[in-house]
Amino acid sequence: MHIVVCIKQVPDSAQIRVHPVTNTIMRQGVPAIVNPYDLYSLEEALRIKDQYGGRVTVLSMGPPQAETALRKAISFGADDAILVTDRAFAGSDTLATSYALASAIRQIEKDIPVDMVFAGKQTIDGDTAQVGPGIAKRLDMQLLTYVSKVREIDLENRTVTVERRAEGGVQVLRTSMPCLVTVLEGTNEMRFATMSNMFRAARYPLKTWDKEKAGIEDVAKIGLKGSPTIVSKVFAPTPKSVKAEIIDTESNQPKDLAVTLLAKLFTKKPNLQRDIAKNAP
Amino acid sequence: MSEAAETRKPARKKVELDPKLAAYKGVWVFVEHERGQVHPVSWELMGEGRKLADKLGVELAGVVMGAPGPESRVFCNEAMFHGADLCYLMEDDLLRDYRNEPFTKGLTDLVNSYQPEILLIGATTLGRDLAGSVATTLKTGLTADCTELAIDMENRSLAATRPTFGGSLLCTIVTLNYRPQMATVRPRVMAMPETDRTRSGRILEHPLGMVEESIITKVLEFIPDNMQGKPQLAFADIIVSGGRGMKKPENFQLIWDLAKVLGAEVGATRPIVQAGWVEADRQVGQSGKTVRPKLYIAAGISGAIQHRVGMEDSDVIIAINSDPNAPIFDFATYGIVGNAMVILPALTEAFRQHLSTARLAG
Numbered sequence: 001m002h003i004v005v006c007i008k009q010v011p012d013s014a015q016i017r018v019h020p021v022t023n024t025i026m027r028q029g030v031p032a033i034v035n036p037y038d039l040y041s042l043e044e045a046l047r048i049k050d051q052y053g054g055r056v057t058v059l060s061m062g063p064p065q066a067e068t069a070l071r072k073a074i075s076f077g078a079d080d081a082i083l084v085t086d087r088a089f090a091g092s093d094t095l096a097t098s099y100a101l102a103s104a105i106r107q108i109e110k111d112i113p114v115d116m117v118f119a120g121k122q123t124i125d126g127d128t129a130q131v132g133p134g135i136a137k138r139l140d141m142q143l144l145t146y147v148s149k150v151r152e153i154d155l156e157n158r159t160v161t162v163e164r165r166a167e168g169g170v171q172v173l174r175t176s177m178p179c180l181v182t183v184l185e186g187t188n189e190m191r192f193a194t195m196s197n198m199f200r201a202a203r204y205p206l207k208t209w210d211k212e213k214a215g216i217e218d219v220a221k222i223g224l225k226g227s228p229t230i231v232s233k234v235f236a237p238t239p240k241s242v243k244a245e246i247i248d249t250e251s252n253q254p255k256d257l258a259v260t261l262l263a264k265l266f267t268k269k270p271n272l273q274r275d276i277a278k279n280a281p
Numbered sequence: 282m283s284e285a286a287e288t289r290k291p292a293r294k295k296v297e298l299d300p301k302l303a304a305y306k307g308v309w310v311f312v313e314h315e316r317g318q319v320h321p322v323s324w325e326l327m328g329e330g331r332k333l334a335d336k337l338g339v340e341l342a343g344v345v346m347g348a349p350g351p352e353s354r355v356f357c358n359e360a361m362f363h364g365a366d367l368c369y370l371m372e373d374d375l376l377r378d379y380r381n382e383p384f385t386k387g388l389t390d391l392v393n394s395y396q397p398e399i400l401l402i403g404a405t406t407l408g409r410d411l412a413g414s415v416a417t418t419l420k421t422g423l424t425a426d427c428t429e430l431a432i433d434m435e436n437r438s439l440a441a442t443r444p445t446f447g448g449s450l451l452c453t454i455v456t457l458n459y460r461p462q463m464a465t466v467r468p469r470v471m472a473m474p475e476t477d478r479t480r481s482g483r484i485l486e487h488p489l490g491m492v493e494e495s496i497i498t499k500v501l502e503f504i505p506d507n508m509q510g511k512p513q514l515a516f517a518d519i520i521v522s523g524g525r526g527m528k529k530p531e532n533f534q535l536i537w538d539l540a541k542v543l544g545a546e547v548g549a550t551r552p553i554v555q556a557g558w559v560e561a562d563r564q565v566g567q568s569g570k571t572v573r574p575k576l577y578i579a580a581g582i583s584g585a586i587q588h589r590v591g592m593e594d595s596d597v598i599i600a601i602n603s604d605p606n607a608p609i610f611d612f613a614t615y616g617i618v619g620n621a622m623v624i625l626p627a628l629t630e631a632f633r634q635h636l637s638t639a640r641l642a643g
Contacts (some may be wrong), residue, residue, distance in 0.1 A: 013447030013587070015568075094425075097343065098417060099301065123447060124568065128425035133381075133413030142498050143381045145410045161501070166379065167315050169505040173380075175498040186561055195438050228422030228459040232433075232440065234452045237586070244600060244609075244616035254627035257617050262631050265576075269597055273639055275518045275575050279544025280636060 001054030003045040004105055005078065005118040006135070007038040008126040009062050009069035034069045037120035039190045040183040044150060046077050047188065052153055054115075055079045057108060061089060061100055067206055075193035075201035082108065086211040088219060093227035094126070098134025100214060100222050105139060107215040116160070117180040119148045121146060129182075136180035142147045144173060181214070298436070298458070305460035308334040309369075309397040311388065312343045312360055313407055315379065316505070319356055321473065321516070322403030324363045326466055328474025329430055330401055331364035333439070336432045340366040342397065344385075345389050346489075347547030348377040354484070361482040363474055368482065369395065373489040378500045379407050385414040392419060394487065396568050397461050398635050399439050401430075404465035412465050423463040428470050428590075439464065448567040448590035468515050470575045512562045514546050519576045520595075522548035522565055524588070526581020526602060526621055530558045535625040536580060550588050566591035578628075580621040583589070584609025601625065 011030045036272070045056050058073040060066050061084040070081035084104050092100065105114060117139070119132035129145075136143035146165040153160050164171045165184050193201075216222055247264070249256040266273055310330045313320040327343065334341035343360030346351050349372040357368035369391050375383045388411065392400065400415075402408040404426050416423035433455060439462040442453045456462040513521060515532040521543065523536040533553070540547045548565040549558065565572055566588040577595035582588060584600070584607055592598070593612055600613035601621045610616045617624050 014414050014451075016446050016449050027312075054465070068597075092526075093422065094413070095417060095420065095422065115300070126421075127444075127567075128413075129409045130413035130416065130423060130425060133410060134417040137385075137414050137417040143410070143414060145381075146406045163504075165406055167313075167320060167407055168318075169316075170502050171378065173498055174501055174503040207389075223354055228456050229454050230457060231426055232455050234445070234450055237444075237448075237451055237590075244598075244613035246605075246610070246616045246618060252619075254619065254623045255469050255631070257619065257624065258627040258631035259626070261617065262635050263617055265597065265599070266635070272576060272597070274335070274432055276632075276636065277639070279518060280542065281544060 001048060001052050001115050001153075002112045003043045003048060003054065003056050003116045003118060004044045004108060004114050005038070005056060005058045005073070006101055006120070006131070007042065007058055007060050007069055007073060008035045008120065008123050009033070009060065009066040010035045010123055013124045027272060031276050032065065032068065034072055035120050035123045037122055037124070037183075037185060040187050041118035041120055041181070042073055042076060042078065043188045043190045044147075044181070044183050045116070046191065048116070048150065048153060049077075052155060055112065057082065059084065059101065059104055060108070060195075061085070061097065061104070061121040064208075070206060071201045072206065074204050075198045076191060077194075077197055080207070082207045082209055082240050084209045084214045086213050088215070088216075088223050091224035091227060093229045094128050094134055095228055096222050096226035098131050098138055099226060101131065102135050102138035103216050104209060104214040105135070107117055107209070107213070115158075115177045117141065118177070119180065121182045121184060132182040139178070139180070142175040142179040144175060144179055145182045146184050147223055149183050150181070202268065214254065286531060302458070302460045305396040305398040307339045307342055307397045307620050308337070308397075309342045309344055309401065309461070310360075310365070310401045311402040311408070311411070312345045312356055312368075313403050313405060314347060314356055315407070317352060319359060320403055320405060320468070322405060322408075322466070322468040324359075325468070325471040325473055326403060327360060327363040327365060327400045329466070329471045330399075331474065333399060333430060333432055334366075336397070336434070337437060339398070342366065343368040344371075344388065345369070346371045346376050346384060348372065348374055357484050358481070361480045362476045362478050364480075366408075366482050369485050370486050371489055372486070373491070375489060375491055375493060375496065378503065380496065380498055380500065381410055381414055382496050382498060383489060384411050388415050388489060389418045390490070391487055392461055395485075398437070400461040400463045402463070404467040408465055412463060416463050419461070421459040421461060421463060423465070424454045424456070425465050427464045427466050429621060430466070438462065441492070444567060444590050446515050448586045452600070467571050469571045512546055512560070514548055514565065514570045514572050516564060517519055517546035517572065517574050519545035520545050520548045520565070520572055520574045520592075521545050521578045521580070522550070522582060522592075523553060523580050523621075524550040524582030525552050526583070528581070528622070530556070532622055533558050535629070539578065539625055539629040539632070542636070543576075544628050545576075545578075548592075549583055550585075574618060578593070579609055580625055582609055583607045584612065601628075620625060
């Protein structure tokens, strides 16, 4: 089994702040982390390796700093890591990104054929959930998104059986390798890095690929040029002009505050009473 | 959507569209249904699609794909009631359960045959799986999880606005030299349109043209969710949510107590879910669910942007927070400045009394 796991280094969105005056992102001091959704995919790939044997290669496209994310993946137990980095990729949207990553995976395949590709369900910065499906289409791989459990891998018949989260239930799907899987959050818990893997990660000779090494045949398909979507405007959300009406009573006792609030609420929204009565026990 | 939005140059103002692409006309909404139910997001999108089609002066179409049977026609008619002028109908046994391969081929074929300029899909697990595949197959642009859709009349292009960086900023994205322009929208982001049951329209059938043998992925079984006890936040009328200000997991019981009296669902912010106080299905916000209930009660929630984007369209928001400067008071309807651990029980009791009085009054 050879599994490629695509990961992305992202700013920890929970810690991003917008400058109140200039409305620009304040990146300073915002830590870069491995996209949390990618870790579920990485862990699932490592579990398959533990059970069925084989290799796990992690792949990332991004600036040189993304090396940190790849070393982190090695410390968890990945065997190889490749960073695809080139200024020509800057400004790539999801279509261009999936083209670049698919090209890189084809290059990886020249060494060892790839049986499965894992990608995060989505990233926390872009949130699009499109790069995984995009890679699968470009490589003509079967696509299994939102997988909550890998039930069985049949190496002899080269089939994979998974449980997939669908609207209103779980689909049990069987497909053939090669296939691309995105993993649902909460499916597993990332293992701890072992001491020996941490040493290995620190010393690991990371492979860095520019656009040529990544096998990009058509530079018009990457970067801004290869991106159909164009950002025309970035702006801060307009604050609501109306602030909350603060409930105030003379006593400011909880009971009085609650009663005053309810009186105002049901005067303004008389129908709410009916809605509550409908649901209430 | 751009993976590096902030590094990109602003769009050029006026673009001459390739005549081949200019032939793409009309707005389409993919009508998602599973197990005999149309997903409400499809009708929310139909309402939005109607506005876009009117602005462009073109027709609005629904796309219904599924197994043969009377159901599909019912869905087509429903689509007209919600604003569609016509429906494209693709019926085939291979479309009984959702699978990426046949649905991607079917929808791609429909687009190539009838050439819409805009294609809208709900940002559900099915919709995201399908939209990403269709956009890559068609080599066109797709903007995910939009919160606002408009038409830039100068270029007749779709201007799709979506949150970025966890909701801290919004960006507007256009797809100028590619057609169709695709966008996904999460459930409950757009309002449900009024239905007009006198509306009707034409139905255009198109074959899938696939055989089972050519489809590699097989559905072995479908295990329906046991809805009993499962949180249904997205469509709840009333939600009581708690945040970090609840301080201890034991205190979260006060949220449950109020929810019980109101027959409400319980929601939470990301830190609460991460701490394991409630299950992940209850998370409201950018990385959780988008909700628009009639009443949202937020206790011990500061109102950070990541949470706000998931609930700010609620009809009435009541905020309880000990910090008078908490951002939640900037957009809530009513605010009580105080300790949630004291205010919540008082509120629960007041609602209980109010409801029993109302019941007695009949």
